[in-house]
Amino acid sequence: MNSGMPALSHTEQQEAADRIHKLMEQGMSSGEAIALVAAEIRANHTGAHIQVSFDDEDENENESQNQNEE
Template structure:
């Protein structure tokens, strides 16, 4: 699978991690928090994007 991912600075990455941690402490599951923050980043990001390829490790088994 290929995905256009936002290219984030270290500071932006740190803020995303802190936001995820905040949501988790408020009772949200980690998966939901990560999904929410990822969607927020995609919606608000105006910089470059990185093309990444994700391999499903289970395909070969």
């Protein structure tokens, strides 16, 4: 699967991490905080995007290996 993701500077990444931590301190779960901040970044980001490829086959191979080990 391919996905275009916002290319963030180190500062932007740090700001996102800080925002996630702040939301968690206010009682939000980590998953909710990450999803919220990611959605905000996608909605507001006007800079470059990077192409990311997720290889789903590797995941299936790892699951098969784990099952064989059990």
